[in-house]
Amino acid sequence: MDLFSDEYTDGNALAGPLRELFTVDMTSAVGRCVSCGGEGPVAGMKVYAQAPGLVARCPSCQEVLMRLVRGPSDAWLDLRGTMSLRIPMPPE
Amino acid sequence: MARAAVSGGLNRRLAWHAARLAEVVEETPSARTLVFDVPDWPGHLPGQHVDVRLTAEDGYSTERSYSIATPADGTRVALTVQRVDDGEVSPYLTETLSPGDVIELRGPVGGWFVWRSADPAPVLLIAGGSGIVPLMAMIRARREAGSRALFRLIYSVRTPEDRFYADELRTRARDDMGLDVGYVYTRQAPEGWPTAPRRLSVADVNNGGWPPDFQPACFVCGPTAFVETVADILVALGHDPRRVKTERFGPTGS
Known part of the structure; x- marks a missing residue:
């Protein structure tokens, strides 16, 4: 796979699939990359949808940050490339 | 419940809604605006999108994301869809789908790519x-x-x-x-x-x-x-x- 082609979209496309799992919008969450330490909103991740499921890569170093596969009875969320997610929350 | 609208339906599990096509507006020779009526629509912010799911008779289903073209307006949700010639979904939405037809729609989603009208910045x-x-x-x-x-x-x-x-x-x-x-x-x-x-x-x-x-x-x-x-x-x-x-x-x- 050519990582530098434009065969990708971005983390805005994760809004629906992640909103199925979380009660708040996750595209505004700020993630930190395990590989390079880069920080940015989930919306800014590079998302490849051609794989089985969705693969999100770091826009700085291209490492895999997140993988999400939705099966008929389970969702698999692999976050091994993400050190942390800072999630904006309503005040209460 | 302004807050619920802001977060795209807080504390509500995101569900697929039946959306009935109410109106069609031709925008260009290859794009049209589809105005759906979605009962129980929670409202949305400008910039948010929806996921659209189409299911064939044999059970095969596929999803695409489309941006909402208009501000919140009751149960109305307007999407403008550009036909992609070798696309799987857009030819159906731009050529086949007719008023009265029902598709499945999920949203609104996305809270980052939104403009809030209280923001005074240029x-x-x-x-x-x-x-x-x-x-x-x-x-x-x-x-x-x-x-x-x-x-x-x-x-x-x-x-x-x-x-x-x-x-x-x-x-x-x-x-x-x-x-x-x-x-x-x-x-x-x-x-x-x-x-x-x-x-x-x-x-x-x-x-x-x-x-x-x-x-x-x-x-x-x-x-x-x-x-x-x-x-x-x-x-x-x-x-x-x-x-x-x-x-x-x-x-x-x-």
Whole structure:
């Protein structure tokens, strides 16, 4: 796979699939990359949808940050490339 | 429940809704606006999108994301869909789906690529092709909310026939105080246009946008390669990367 082609979209496309799992919008969450330490909103991740499921890569170093596969009875969320997610929350 | 709308339905599990096509508006020879009626629609913010799911008789189903073209309006949800010739979903939505037909729709989703009408900062909108859709929702919401935030739109399209909302944008550029609209034509320009067709350039963004000192909120939407180019230009011109919000459609589109 050519990582530098434009065969990708971005983390805005994760809004629906992640909103199925979380009660708040996750595209505004700020993630930190395990590989390079880069920080940015989930919306800014590079998302490849051609794989089985969705693969999100770091826009700085291209490492895999997140993988999400939705099966008929389970969702698999692999976050091994993400050190942390800072999630904006309503005040209460 | 303003808060519930802001978060896209807080504390409610995101569910698929039945959406009935109520109205169709032809925008260009290959794009149309589909106005759906969605009972129990929780409202949305300009810039948010929906996921659309189509299921065939044999059970095969497929999903696509589409931006909402209008501000919240009761149970009405309007999507403008560009036909992608070898696409799986858009030919059906733009040619086959008829008023009264029902599809499945999930949303609203996305809380990052949104404009909030209480934000007084100047706004720069840069659209490539059908990337105009969520930006048009912002333009429409601005007037509806009586916002005085200054807006500038730079709209890159292949030809004059490919412009979405051309008449409405002409009217709004005249009547919506504080809204500027500029075009860049990449394949064919209108008669008498001062420049030959060409790609969006640094000069277009520099002259048609805001100085970085104004700290504008920048929204860029379009095909992936277009968005990467424009975002790089904005950052190179001195805009804070955190003020540059982007939404990429992928490799297809104009």
